[in-house]
Amino acid sequence: MTDPHVAIMMLGLFILIVFLGFPIAFTLMAMGIGFGYYAYFDEGRMWRSYNRLDETASWWDSTSLWIEGFLNNRIFDLFINQTYTVMSNEVLTAVPLFLFMGYIVERANIVDRLFSTLNIASKNVPGSMGVAALITCALFATATGIVGAVVTLMGLLALPAMLKARYNPSFASGIICAGGTLGILIPPSIMLIVYAAASGVSIVRLYAGALLPGFTLVGLYLVYVMGRSILQPSVAPRPTSDEVPDVRFGKLLVMLLTSFFPLAFLILAVLGSILFGLATPTEAASIGALGGILLAFAYRAMTWDRMRESVYLTVRTTAMVCWLFVGSYTFSSVFSYLGGEQVISEFVTGLNLSPVMFLILAQFIIFLLGWPLEWSEIIIIFVPIFLPLLPHFGIDPLFFGILVALNLQTSFLTPPMAMSAYYLKGIAPPEVRLTQIFAGVMPFLFCVLLSMVLMYIFPEIVFVLPELFYGG
Template identity: 85%
Template sequence: MSDPQLALLMLGLFIFLVFLGFPIAFTLMAMGIGFGYYAYFDPNRMWRSYNRLDELASSWDSFSLWIDGFFSNTVFDLFINQTYTVMANEVLTAVPLFLFMGYIVERANIVDRLFSTLNIASKNMPGSMGVAALITCALFATATGIVGAVVTLMGLLALPAMLNARYDKSFASGIICAGGTLGILIPPSIMLIVYAAASGVSIVRLYAGALLPGLILVGLYLAYIVGRSILQPSAAPRPTRDEVPDVPFMRLTFMILTSFLPLAFLILAVLGSILFGLATPTEAAAIGALGGILLAIGYRALTFQRLRESVYLTVRTTAMVCWLFVGSYIFSSVFSYLGGEQVISEFVRGLDLTPLQFLLLAQLIIFLLGWPLEWSEIIIIFVPIFLPLLEMFGIDPLFFGILVALNLQTSFLTPPMAMSAYYLKGIAPPDVKLTDIFKGVLPFLLMVFLAMAVVYVIPQSVYYLPEVFYGR
């Protein structure tokens, strides 16, 4: 078997093991080291150690020499160097800080106040409770970036209120599931940080480029909610005074000042400091983490137990991301050394694709990968396979990254593996069936595809803000 064939076997075996349920990070490392041992095997280097066995009298010395001979392989040096490189990556330093900000904000009891305020403020709009739920999801998802936490918390808070207000079960479920995924697209997104580390694209340009597409997607969601509420009033009845009471203007203003503005100010302060060059993403993430603590203190929600939980969850998630990077780097290095990337490049070149056809093929593959895999695994493992091909088709990695970020919304919304639907089903009332949730997310899935089409047709929606802030 030739080296390129061995590389393809390595990739196929990895995918097979992932579908069997093996931990992805450790599978990557095991596959990389296993195949890398063969790829970098140097018999002269190993036998130089073994030839000294006759000189040794002690069996322990002989055993130690056997061990040294076994580990005298370049793949172990590669593994150590890649581990150190990942842990010293300054871009990834922002990940634990943004995660901590999200976990501490999640525990600050902000969401219930925010949803109540927006529900009262928008009560005269068609589908007012749905609009309030989506905006709350968008703000909370942007602040946390943790899809499961947003969907679960909003499912406990907003879904019962919408069902009590006689909203259609699938419509209400779809709003929460779609809104909860927005945090992986709208800055400050952890996904974009991971993509920047994997691709070498400037994180500040990615943040600027993702802002307008994120707002376009939110606008399409809102347009669908309001439009359906007008065309099908039974799906989203107008609230009664008992459901949403009248509140004096001054009291409503105070509610907005104490619920909406603090969280919005925190997000804008973090994002603005990055976009205007006042702070690096890592420094801005530190500001956000401190701001999250101050918000929790201000809302009298900071306890030692919540602080400990936030730190624990931050460390656990950060470790998962870092070890995924380590495994991906060792896997991709061995895969490339065996000639796997060259095989894929020659295969794609032989297809004689246009740039549009390549983009459609790449996005289709990422869409399908979103069924069994999390976004972090797709970005760290599979997106780097496409990156060397972008130059061949004249595609900007910045533009490609924004399309991927939009596409990854679908990984949480596409039945039968829509994870946001399963998050919601876990805490929804018994009469809300999984099929109801699947039915509700499908229109929002179409909105994602429409947003991707808009971005492709109007590429300035990606490039406008990066050019305004940083030039061409």
């Protein structure tokens, strides 16, 4: 068996073990070290230690030198170097700070104020409560980037209110599930930071490139919600004065100033400082974390327990991402050294695909991977397999990354593994069935696919802002 055959067996065995339910980060590290020991094995280097033995050596000395010889393999040096590389990566430094900002904002009791205000402000808009819920989801998802938290909180807050207002359960559920996933795409997205670290693309260019696609997707969602409310009023009846009270303009303005604008200003301050070069992503994330703490104090929601819980969740999630990177870097280094990357490259280039066909094939594979795997695992482990092929097809990795971010929306919305639907079902009233939630997310899934088609046809949507801000 040749080295490339071993590499392909390594990849197949990893996929099998992942589907069996083993922890992915530790599986990557174990397989990287195990196959790396074979790949970097040097018999002369291993037995060199034994030349120091003499006839009078004790059993302990012999055993110690045998262990030293066994460990005298370059894979261990590689593993240590990769660990240090990940932990000293300046791009990844922003991850814990943005996570901390998200967890603090999540616990600042902003969502209920925000939804109530937007619900009153959009009272005369078709599907007003759905529009308010979608905008709240988009803003909150952008601030936190944590899909499960947004869907759960909005499910506890907005879903009962919409059901009480006689909204169709399926329609209401789809709005919350789709809106909760927008934080993956819209900056400051943690997913884009991880992609930047994996691909080497500038994070500021990624943020600029993701803005218009994110707004496009939100726009498509809003068009669907309002359009269906007009064409089928029974799914989203107009609210009565008892359900949504009339509020004078002055009071409404005060409500907006105390609920909508503080969070919007925090997001714009963080994002604007990055896009206009006033701060690095890490510095902007620090500003965001501090702003989240100040917001929590302003809303009198900051307690020692909430602070401790936010720090704990931040450390836990950051550790998961970093160890995934360590495992992925070790695994991919060994995989490439054995020739696996070359085999895949030759196979794909031998198919004589056009750039568009390659993009469709890559996105379809990522779409399928989104069923059993989290976005972090897809970005860190599988996307780097496609990155070396992009120059052959003349595809900009920035454009590819935005398409991946759009595609990963579907991983949370596609039955039977639609995680956002399961998040919502866990806290929804018993009368809301899982099949109703699945039916509700399907139209939003088509909106995502339509937005991807628009990116294919009009790539300027992705490139116009990066070129405007930073040149070609």
